[in-house]
Amino acid sequence: MKKLIKSIAFFFLAGSVFIFQGCKPKGPQEAVVGNAASKVYVAPGKYDEFYNVVSGGFNGQMAIYGIPSGRLFRILPVFSQFPENGYGYSEETKPMLNTSHGYVPWDDLHHIALSQTNGEHDGRWAFGNANNTPRVARVSLRTFKTEEILELPNSGGNHSSPFITENSEYIVAGTRFSVPIGENRDVPISTYKENFKGTISFIKIDPQSGHMSIGFQLKTPGVNFDLSRAGKGPSHGWFFFSCYNTEQAYTLLEVNASQKDKDFIMAVNWKKAEEYIAQGKGVKVKAKYAHNLLDEKTHTATSEMMTEVLQLDPTILKDIIYFIPCPKSPHGCDTDPSGEYIVASGKLAALIPVFSFAKIQKAIADKDFEGEFAGIPVIKYESALHGEVKKTGLGPLHTEFDEKGNAYTSFFVSSEIVKWNVKTLEVLDRVHTYYSIGHLSVPGGSTRKPHGKYVIAYNKITKDRYLPTGPELTQSAQLYDISGDKMQLLLDFPTTGEPHYAEAIPASLIMPNSVKIFKIEENNHPYVAKGEKETKVVRKGNEVHVSMTAIRSHLVPDNIEGIKLGDVVYFHVTNLEQDWDVPHGFAIKGAANAEILVMPGETQTLKWVPDEVGVSPFYCTDFCSALHQEMSGYARVSPAGSNVPIKFSTGVIAPEGKGTAK
Amino acid sequence: MKKLKPLTRILVALSALSLITAYFVPLWQILMWAPQYPEGLEMKIWINTLTGEVRTISALNHYIGMKTIEVSMFPEFNYMIYIVGFIIGIGLLASIINKRFMLVSFLALILAAGVGALVDFYLWGYDYGHNLNPEAPIKIEGMSYQPPLIGTKILLNFTAFSGPDTGGWIFIGVGALLMGLIIYEWKKNK
Structure with missing residues (x-):
């Protein structure tokens, strides 16, 4: 009995100790160690080493950060109106957001592609995708303005975009959602398999101007295209896309598109497609899509509606596309700097398959296929496989590379970056991210010449990393030093919007070309006033056009009369300054269209529909000088049918007693 | 039948209460x-209900095909109040009847309830962890x-801990005290 009691007592005691020890495991908190602060400290007046062009996700913008400081320099409006500078509000920029559906004021920008020459960043343009109403935009890295937006017809959402070839020949746009295309689009949703198609658009980039046009469109079986990368070096001429929903589900995709063990990587031989086009095998089909272009001389965007697109059907035109099986709903599909390896990340898988371009070529030559999917050959998994990275983490998403043969893969579920060797497939190191990393970026990490040094994590969850600001929090990024064997956390920095893909580029490739002013003598805006003598107010029916100038610290004209109720007034404001960093703003009371901001040498137009009789003040909104507060004026609005003549002036003072209203 | 010491009687009554x-x-x-x-996320098991971030836990676990945790999953919540009531009654009875075999019975009952609860919890955990939606x-x-069952375990990206809460500790404390009392009674009455 005694023994029994003793042993029971021991059991309880031991159990308690075990429980206490087991309680509260160590959290993932890792202190920043060593000299992290000095590595990210950019002294006042000094410059960062890299520009980081970061997508803003659901805010539809791009943002420019400095690396390693993590400082935000600018938000660049692309697919959304931007109150900070009047983009999408001014008459000049409104056409930029025009689509076949009309004016779209807000879209979702996910990915960045910087232009390349010989597989390296050349610092000319940044491209971004509109995920919702499918479009691709080109932003100048000289002016940091959105210069062009091209809509994509026959697309149900533009996600696998805008990935770029190594000489910027093409950027691609693969539909995220397959949809019915062509003449008859009013079909039951349940006829997905027969009626829904995907498209991959190859957008040609003019090597001089950067102007975009749809070179051709591939019609594909109905699946979802997720992400993409161009081949490089030996694989130049090919493009690789990840596909999910090869189940062809059209409802509850969370479950129904996750059933197959393997989906596909789609390999596209675009040189082959070009051959077919040269042979006249392409088919021109009717389409309606907007092409919007900014003229740097008139500072004005125009929108043109395009009417046709060249299509190729790879089920008929053989050897353009091949499928390669890939485990569990692949997301990222990244080619390494050598161009030989394609890393595919099954977002529900626990391993990462790495495909070999040489093996894919051999498998195609040997017709080493396991069958067909919707008329497209499927290469045997093992025949295309270089190897699998085992015991990585959970939820692999994206991979970037350094110049030493290492890959850095983000893991959403296990919230970490895993470093591994591309050739040996050996896992080398892992670090936590805070929290649930999506994309990641190594400077030049998608090119043939990565700069290594840093990897930046762009996270999906921020939670407790900063002072809380209610339910809506800032987004978060982390900077890690990758120059040594072990990755080292250096910095947390907040980001705007939701950062998806981003690219980082050495400052030396951008900074020398950054435009400081627009030359006033090159301004060809139809309503420009290149000097105060050219200012005027002209009535055209019920439109009143004010060609106004702004210079420190006055607006010309600053007294305007003769506007009548029912008029539509356009203030064309030219900033006469030719000095760096002296923008002027313009706002008038009651303008339903907000404000504008005008760069030196530029003309921007604010539309104003007065809605009451009286005198409305207007003023410069950008604190431009010591007498900025004086930079203002008045516009008089008379009743409809009044006979007050158009009259405008600046600095004219009426003689005593004559200034009263008639 | 051996009677209990007055101190034991008081402590047994207090334990039951x-x-x-x-x-x-x-x-x-x-x-x-x-x-x-x-x-951290927590789930607390009470005598007749569940509290804590049960909804969040279920939302996360559905990815791997686990069932949604609901109070109605556990018939135990319907009768646990009676079992505990019965144990308390036996404890008070032991104090009143003032017999050593009643003290031993009281402890045996608590141990049996504890072991039973653990077995029950293990069986539920086995089903919850193995019986997954094939379409997950x-x-x-x-x-x-x-x-x-007790202690910590790493499950994918989660570290899970299972252990007694306040009420569980009180049960363990009562069990340990009763054991001490039995030893005390046994030594005094050799």
Whole structure:
């Protein structure tokens, strides 16, 4: 009995100790160690080493950060109106957001592609995708303005975009959602398999101007295209896309598109497609899509509606596309700097398959296929496989590379970056991210010449990393030093919007070309006033056009009369300054269209529909000088049918007693 | 039959009465941490209900095909109040009847209830961790997700802990005290 009691007592005691020890495991908190602060400290007046062009996700913008400081320099409006500078509000920029559906004021920008020459960043343009109403935009890295937006017809959402070839020949746009295309689009949703198609658009980039046009469109079986990368070096001429929903589900995709063990990587031989086009095998089909272009001389965007697109059907035109099986709903599909390896990340898988371009070529030559999917050959998994990275983490998403043969893969579920060797497939190191990393970026990490040094994590969850600001929090990024064997956390920095893909580029490739002013003598805006003598107010029916100038610290004209109720007034404001960093703003009371901001040498137009009789003040909104507060004026609005003549002036003072209203 | 010492009688009565707290405090707790949940998620098991971030836990677990945790999953919540009531009654009875065999019975009952609860919890955990929806988005070859019975266990990106909460500790404390009392009685009456 005694023994029994003793042993029971021991059991309880031991159990308690075990429980206490087991309680509260160590959290993932890792202190920043060593000299992290000095590595990210950019002294006042000094410059960062890299520009980081970061997508803003659901805010539809791009943002420019400095690396390693993590400082935000600018938000660049692309697919959304931007109150900070009047983009999408001014008459000049409104056409930029025009689509076949009309004016779209807000879209979702996910990915960045910087232009390349010989597989390296050349610092000319940044491209971004509109995920919702499918479009691709080109932003100048000289002016940091959105210069062009091209809509994509026959697309149900533009996600696998805008990935770029190594000489910027093409950027691609693969539909995220397959949809019915062509003449008859009013079909039951349940006829997905027969009626829904995907498209991959190859957008040609003019090597001089950067102007975009749809070179051709591939019609594909109905699946979802997720992400993409161009081949490089030996694989130049090919493009690789990840596909999910090869189940062809059209409802509850969370479950129904996750059933197959393997989906596909789609390999596209675009040189082959070009051959077919040269042979006249392409088919021109009717389409309606907007092409919007900014003229740097008139500072004005125009929108043109395009009417046709060249299509190729790879089920008929053989050897353009091949499928390669890939485990569990692949997301990222990244080619390494050598161009030989394609890393595919099954977002529900626990391993990462790495495909070999040489093996894919051999498998195609040997017709080493396991069958067909919707008329497209499927290469045997093992025949295309270089190897699998085992015991990585959970939820692999994206991979970037350094110049030493290492890959850095983000893991959403296990919230970490895993470093591994591309050739040996050996896992080398892992670090936590805070929290649930999506994309990641190594400077030049998608090119043939990565700069290594840093990897930046762009996270999906921020939670407790900063002072809380209610339910809506800032987004978060982390900077890690990758120059040594072990990755080292250096910095947390907040980001705007939701950062998806981003690219980082050495400052030396951008900074020398950054435009400081627009030359006033090159301004060809139809309503420009290149000097105060050219200012005027002209009535055209019920439109009143004010060609106004702004210079420190006055607006010309600053007294305007003769506007009548029912008029539509356009203030064309030219900033006469030719000095760096002296923008002027313009706002008038009651303008339903907000404000504008005008760069030196530029003309921007604010539309104003007065809605009451009286005198409305207007003023410069950008604190431009010591007498900025004086930079203002008045516009008089008379009743409809009044006979007050158009009259405008600046600095004219009426003689005593004559200034009263008639 | 041997009678109990007065001190034992008082302590047995107090022990039985202390078990009334089981109706007002959680008995068991399951805690979970993940990289993106450094603050942890908790689930508290009471005598007749569940509290804590049960909804969040279910939302996360559905990816791997686990069932939605609901109070109605557990018929135990319908009769646990009576079992505990019965144990308290036996304890008070032991104090009143003032016989050593009643003290031993009281302890045996608590031990049996404890072991029974653990077995029951293990069986539920086994089913919850193994009986997964075959259509789950994430299926990992050979993985099952049975929560730990007592202690910690790593399940994918989660570290799970299972152990007694206040009410459970009171039961353990009462068990230990009763054992001490039996030893005390046994030594005094050799």
